[in-house]
Amino acid sequence: MLRHLPKINDPNLLVGPETSDDAAVYRVSDDTAVIQTLDFFPPMVDDPYIFGQIAAANALSDVYAMGGRPLLALNIVCFPNCLDVKVLKEILRGGADKVNEAGAVIAGGHSVEDNEPKYGLAVCGIVQPDKMLSNSGAVPGDMLVLTKPLGTGIINTAIKGDIASEETAALAVKYMSMLNNKAAEAMLKVGVNACTDITGFGFLGHAAEMARASNVTLEIWSKECPVIPGVKDLAMMGMIPAGAYNNRYHLGDNVVFDLSVPREIQDVLFDPQTSGGLLISVSKNKAHHLMEILKQEQVPAALVGCVTSKNNTLISVR
Amino acid sequence: MKKEINNCGLACPQPVLNTKKALDEIESGIVVSIVDNEAAKENVTRFAQNAGHDVSFEENDGKYIITIIKGEGGQEEVAVPVKEVEQTAASTIYLITTDSIGQGAPELGYTLMKSFFISIKAVEPIPKALILMNAGVKLACTGSKAVEDLQELEKKGTEIIACGTCLDYYKQKDKLEVGKVSNMFEIISKMGTGKVITIA
Numbered sequence: 001m002l003r004h005l006p007k008i009n010d011p012n013l014l015v016g017p018e019t020s021d022d023a024a025v026y027r028v029s030d031d032t033a034v035i036q037t038l039d040f041f042p043p044m045v046d047d048p049y050i051f052g053q054i055a056a057a058n059a060l061s062d063v064y065a066m067g068g069r070p071l072l073a074l075n076i077v078c079f080p081n082c083l084d085v086k087v088l089k090e091i092l093r094g095g096a097d098k099v100n101e102a103g104a105v106i107a108g109g110h111s112v113e114d115n116e117p118k119y120g121l122a123v124c125g126i127v128q129p130d131k132m133l134s135n136s137g138a139v140p141g142d143m144l145v146l147t148k149p150l151g152t153g154i155i156n157t158a159i160k161g162d163i164a165s166e167e168t169a170a171l172a173v174k175y176m177s178m179l180n181n182k183a184a185e186a187m188l189k190v191g192v193n194a195c196t197d198i199t200g201f202g203f204l205g206h207a208a209e210m211a212r213a214s215n216v217t218l219e220i221w222s223k224e225c226p227v228i229p230g231v232k233d234l235a236m237m238g239m240i241p242a243g244a245y246n247n248r249y250h251l252g253d254n255v256v257f258d259l260s261v262p263r264e265i266q267d268v269l270f271d272p273q274t275s276g277g278l279l280i281s282v283s284k285n286k287a288h289h290l291m292e293i294l295k296q297e298q299v300p301a302a303l304v305g306c307v308t309s310k311n312n313t314l315i316s317v318r
Numbered sequence: 319m320k321k322e323i324n325n326c327g328l329a330c331p332q333p334v335l336n337t338k339k340a341l342d343e344i345e346s347g348i349v350v351s352i353v354d355n356e357a358a359k360e361n362v363t364r365f366a367q368n369a370g371h372d373v374s375f376e377e378n379d380g381k382y383i384i385t386i387i388k389g390e391g392g393q394e395e396v397a398v399p400v401k402e403v404e405q406t407a408a409s410t411i412y413l414i415t416t417d418s419i420g421q422g423a424p425e426l427g428y429t430l431m432k433s434f435f436i437s438i439k440a441v442e443p444i445p446k447a448l449i450l451m452n453a454g455v456k457l458a459c460t461g462s463k464a465v466e467d468l469q470e471l472e473k474k475g476t477e478i479i480a481c482g483t484c485l486d487y488y489k490q491k492d493k494l495e496v497g498k499v500s501n502m503f504e505i506i507s508k509m510g511t512g513k514v515i516t517i518a
Contacts (some may be wrong), residue, residue, distance in 0.1 A: 161331035238334040238365030242357035263364075 040120020052094020058275035063125035067133035075109025138281035148277025151231030168230035198276030319347025324489025374501030411511035
């Protein structure tokens with residue numbers, strides 16, 4: 001969609017819409033660039049406080065994915081006048097608590113009346129221009145690290161159908177509301193080549209964007225990809241959101257599966273994630289160090305593949 | 319026992335839940351679930367297959383009509399009892415579920431399959447139908463050495479039937495060189511019209 005906007009020629013715009021990256025980055029001085037991002041969506045859970053936390057974690061994630069630190073956030077609210085205003089208070093409290101946990105501040109916001117509630121944040125962060133990460137720096141030989149398990153879209157579909165177990169639903173909430181700050185700190189400490197966060201286009205969709213922007217092919221090891229317990233069973237029961245099928249359709253020939261990858265795993269890899277983890281491309285000699293720090297910080301990360309020179313596909317899954 | 323559920327206009331996961339409810343309510347029989355989008359079709363099909371039922375679907379005017387057979391009851395309803403069929407060679411139907419005959423060295427299996435096709439052309443009268451399922455569908459697709467033999471049989475009057483679900487699974491649908499694509503419903507009906515010999 002953004003391809004239709006006029007091309008911008010400003011040398012200080014370090015990241016614009018061209019590379020399908022996570023946020024815009026603008027250099028304000030030699031050692032500081034501003035990261036600006038915005039994200040909001042309708043509730044996927046009933047509890048308004050939890051929804052607020054998830055929406056905030058999701059919006060903050062784009063700053064982390066660029067290697068930045070969030071400073072300031074503004075609320076974006078759509079809310080129906082027929083709903084109890086207490087619900088809105090709980091949503092905002094959830095958002096504020098999450099922003100606080102991230103070490104940033106909420107400095108206001110804007111609301112409009114709408115039929116369905118929606119909530120999110122515009123977040124402003126900073127990064128040193130030479131430390132900035134994008135999805136375009138992956139190089140052949142790199143290892144790929146994913147920092148949260150997959151399957152929240154499938155679980156949310158099953159929750160709608162009242163078919164998810166309490167444990168599975170609780171795990172989805174835990175991962176959706178988890179900040180990517182620890183993962184971001186770890187990768188800044190180690191120094192990595194590329195990063196993106198996993199959201200609506202699913203693991204493979206965002207991985208394909210990284211492959212395209214970096215002009216490489218990503219090899220994904222499906223057996224190593226972390227999946228929230230219970231998700232495979234729900235996938236086999238047909239609890240797959242329409243977005244997963246759209247993601248599969250849009251990627252088409254850009255993803256090639258080995259015949260041994262079961263259908264339900266393919267679905268999980270295409271599953272749209274709410275506030276998913278970071279996908280990090282790190283050189284082989286630093287991968288072990290990165291994984292060690294992530295483990296110490298209790299980030300549920302896994303080594304899920306490697307980067308190869310570009311062949312006839314963006315992603316090859318085996 | 320046949321139930322029809324209309325899921326048009328419903329978003330996931332509702333079509334799956336409605337189909338599940340209908341199947342839970344019957345001991346055995348047929349549930350026809352109608353959906354109007356690809357995601358719902360995939361999800362309902364997936365659910366029913368994983369629950370161990372036979373599933374087939376047809377596309378009609380932007381809608382998918384998914385037929386699910388649960389238990390024995392469903393099959394009885396569609397199959398013509400075998401005893402009523404005249405048991406002659408002309409009514410022999412081969413159900414071929416593999417592209418390599420028997421267990422053992424795959425190379426030997428392929429050679430045997432090739433030899434099977436050369437021989438079956440010489441048998442009089444020719445078989446009534448060949449039903450290709452699972453890896454058997456690959457025999458009728460581009461690259462298979464059996465394509466010419468199958469085309470010859472088809473010309474002589476043998477019906478060649480390839481399972482659509484299997485073609486989809488092996489991503490061979492656009493590579494089918496001979497025969498027609500069919501679903502489980504038709505295949506079961508066809509098997510009821512003759513003596514079935516399975517090549518596995």
